[in-house]
Amino acid sequence: xxxxxxxxLIQQDKRLDEREFDQYRDIKxxxxxxxxxxxxxxxxxxDTEVIVxxxxxxxxxxxxNPDEGTIIVTTELSPVASPLFELGPPGSQAxxxxxxxxxxxxxSKALDFKKLCIKEGxxxxxxxxDIYPLNDDGNLIDAAVLATLxxxxxxxFPKLExxxxxxxxxxxxxxxxxxxxxxxxxxxxxxxxxxDLNSKEESVIDARLSISVYNGDIHxxxxxxxxxxxxxxxxxxxxxxxEKEKELRxxxx
Amino acid sequence: xxxxxxxxxxRKFDEMREIExxxxxxxxxxxxxxxxxxxxxxxAAVYGPRELHPRFMQNxxxxxxxxxxDMTTFSVPxxxxxxxxxxxxxxxxxxxxxxxxxxxxxxxxxxxxDVFIEIIQANxxxxxxxxxxxxxxxxxxxxxxxxxVAAVSVGKVGEKVLIDLDKExxxxxxxxxxxxxxxxxxxxxTLLQLDGNVTKKDLVEAIKLAKHGCKKINEIQxxxxxxxxxxxxxxx
Numbered sequence: 295x296x297x298x299x300x301x302x303l304i305q306q307d308k309r310l311d312e313r314e315f316d317q318y319r320d321i322k323x324x325x326x327x328x329x330x331x332x333x334x335x336x337x338x339x340x341d342t343e344v345i346v347x348x349x350x351x352x353x354x355x356x357x358x359n360p361d362e363g364t365i366i367v368t369t370e371l372s373p374v375a376s377p378l379f380e381l382g383p384p385g386s387q388a389x390x391x392x393x394x395x396x397x398x399x400x401x402s403k404a405l406d407f408k409k410l411c412i413k414e415g416x417x418x419x420x421x422x423x424d425i426y427p428l429n430d431d432g433n434l435i436d437a438a439v440l441a442t443l444x445x446x447x448x449x450x451f452p453k454l455e456x457x458x459x460x461x462x463x464x465x466x467x468x469x470x471x472x473x474x475x476x477x478x479x480x481x482x483x484x485x486x487x488x489x490d491l492n493s494k495e496e497s498v499i500d501a502r503l504s505i506s507v508y509n510g511d512i513h514x515x516x517x518x519x520x521x522x523x524x525x526x527x528x529x530x531x532x533x534x535x536x537e538k539e540k541e542l543r544x545x546x547x
Numbered sequence: 548x549x550x551x552x553x554x555x556x557x558r559k560f561d562e563m564r565e566i567e568x569x570x571x572x573x574x575x576x577x578x579x580x581x582x583x584x585x586x587x588x589x590x591a592a593v594y595g596p597r598e599l600h601p602r603f604m605q606n607x608x609x610x611x612x613x614x615x616x617d618m619t620t621f622s623v624p625x626x627x628x629x630x631x632x633x634x635x636x637x638x639x640x641x642x643x644x645x646x647x648x649x650x651x652x653x654x655x656x657x658x659x660x661d662v663f664i665e666i667i668q669a670n671x672x673x674x675x676x677x678x679x680x681x682x683x684x685x686x687x688x689x690x691x692x693x694x695x696v697a698a699v700s701v702g703k704v705g706e707k708v709l710i711d712l713d714k715e716x717x718x719x720x721x722x723x724x725x726x727x728x729x730x731x732x733x734x735x736x737t738l739l740q741l742d743g744n745v746t747k748k749d750l751v752e753a754i755k756l757a758k759h760g761c762k763k764i765n766e767i768q769x770x771x772x773x774x775x776x777x778x779x780x781x782x783x
Contacts, residue, residue, distance in 0.1 A: 328668040329586055331621035341574045345667065347621025368629055372617065374592035374663045376575050381615060383630065424620040424629065426665070428590070429573045462624035493575075 297498050304483050310494060311340075316534050318436075318490045321545040323444050332464065333449025337441035340492060341431035343375075346423060346441040348449045348469075351459055352412065353420040363410020363418040367396040369425040369438070376430040376493075392425060394477065394516050395438050398506035399423075402475035402513035405446070409470060417457055421446075421469070432492040435504050436542075439477040444546050447471045475508035476542045478535040482523060487530055503528065505535045551705030555715045563699065563711040563760050568679070568771035570687040578688020580771070582680035584699075585713060586670035591680035593688040596658035610655030614643040616677050618666040638674045645678050645698065645728040645738035651691035660690055671714045672700045675726050678738065683768050687775065696737055697764035698728035701753040703745050708752045710760045725753050729761035731768075 300310060313319065319340030328334040331347035355362060369392040371379040384392075399405060410419040423446070425438045446469055453463035481491040482501040491499065501519035505512060512532065517523065554560065564585030573579035576592035583589075599605045616638040620627045642664065652660060662684065664677040675698035682696040702709065703723040704716045717724055723743025729736055736754070745753070 328588075328619065328621055329670075330624050330668060334621060343573075345619070347619060349621050349626035351626065368620070370617075370619075370629055372663065372665050373594070373615070373661065374573060374576065374579075374590060374665050377594050377597070381631075422620065422626055424626075426619055428665075429575050431575060 300494055300498055301484060304486050304488070307486070309488070311492065315487060316489045316538070318542070319492070321440065323440060323545055323547060325444060325448050325547060330462065331445070332452055333445040333447075333469065335441045335444035335448070337437045337444065339433055339437045339490060341429055342427075342433055342437050342492075343429040344425060344427045344434060344437040344441045346425050346438065346445045348445045349422040349424070350449075350452055351420050351422070352417050352454070352457060355411070355415065355418045359407070360415040361411045362407035363420065364407060365396065365399060365405065365421045365423055367392045367423045367425070372426055372428075375427040379430070390516070390518070391435060391438060394435055394504055394514065395423065395425065395442050397514035398439055398475050398477050399442070399446075402473055402506065402508050404443075404471055404473045404475055406470065406472055412457065419451070430493060432494075432496045433479055433490050435479045436477050436490065439506070440546060443471070443474050443476070447474070447546065473508045474543050474546055475506050475513050476539060477504055477506045477514070478531070478538065478542070479504040480531045480534070482519070482521070482527060487527060489534060503531050505532060507535045507539050510536050510539070551707045551719070554709070556713060560707055560709040561756055561759065563763065564713065566764065566767050568683060568767050570683055570771050570775045576684070576688070578684045578686070578690070580680045580683035580687055582676050582683065584672055584676050584711065586668055587666070587672050587676045588668040589664055589666050589673060589676035589680040591662060591664045591677065591684040593660065593662050593684045593690065595660040596652070596655040596690075597661070599657060599659035605657040607656050608653070610652030610658040610660060612643055612647055612650055612652060612660050612662065614646065614662045614664065614681065615639050616642055616664045616674065618669060618673065622666045622669040638677070641738055641740065642674065642678055642681060646681060646685065646696055648735070648737050649682070649692050649694045649696055649730055650685060651693060654691065660685070671712050671717045672726070674698070675700050675728070678728050679764055679768065683771060686772055694733070695731040695765055695768050696728050697731065697761035697768060698726065698738055699757055699760040699764060700724055700726045701757045701760070703743065703749055703753070708749055708756060710756050725750070725757070727754060727757035727761070729758055731765045734758050734761070
């Protein structure tokens, strides 16, 4: 596919797949995709597919938050998902993706970390959120956030005996998710603002903005891409995110 | 355990778990497949033939095959640490060797065909599921192949030789695990590993059992490939 063709289409307010600029591709979420995980989900946005697994273990709290559990978000950009992903330790793209997901959950207080305390100053729950894109056709961020929320929402604590996890056994207690803050990722191409870019669109992107919202409040943002944005453009993106927040959240079962 | 008269799962000793195979599950890849046996799920993606980097590894005589096996952190009860480990490196190696006898890469000098295997859910037999998925993904990618490869683990629990050990059986004390890969038509063996303790008689019996199982897996693989092309024709 010729980049010039994509650009000329966008100039005429058209997209390759005939979507509106502020329209997502079809979103499908499937739960319990991996039995040994405390929670797991698959999110497909068009041909983009991400799976997320939640595992929990007992750990020690940080000295400055003795009564709070924590989350540890990791992304592995497994080379199954794209010819551009390579083996090796997480690079900047994987780390950025994990941190955007982390901040969306952490800053919105979607999880009450105090509820993850087992014994103050001694034992807490560590919630591991591991993100694996399986097919990268663009917008891994929003797919990862949706899969993460779905996996957390249906996660069950593992069985605990003498403050140790019995691996392979689950309790009936669910992890309580207080809120479902969703993330919208926009791309700016030739001064046009597009939502949910596929990988062909991403290849001609000037700038990118991810916005995590809940109930009209903004909890995390991340600007990416090599070029700048104006305040007006940012306002437009925030408006769209807030307007479409409920619709996007409704895809999570 | 000395006697193991009935399997925990109720399966017959020569009965494999339910198998599902599908190709074309990863659009971005040149070829891809899912292979599920019981609760073990492997996916494989093939990229290539493509230029091999670093260049000094290039072979002007032939293309090379490169396999990588990995498990998702949450595929096992106790979270696996992300990234490679010794076990994964060894499995990647034997996976590569199990597929090499059937791939024809002479017409792709200096190129590489990459096979990436990811275990999504694990309940024993993951390397075998990975190989069965990888062979399918290579075929789906249109890589020239003399034959398919199917793999299954056989072994001995108590005094019984049996096929497709599940986790519960693998965890029995003194259980022997023998992962085996077999080519489709000639039924030659391309993977053979063994951990445990068996007599020659048991080993021969186990290999025969594996060949029998792999024949079934081969049929399922062929069907998966045919189904994919059927649906492609329908879509056009």
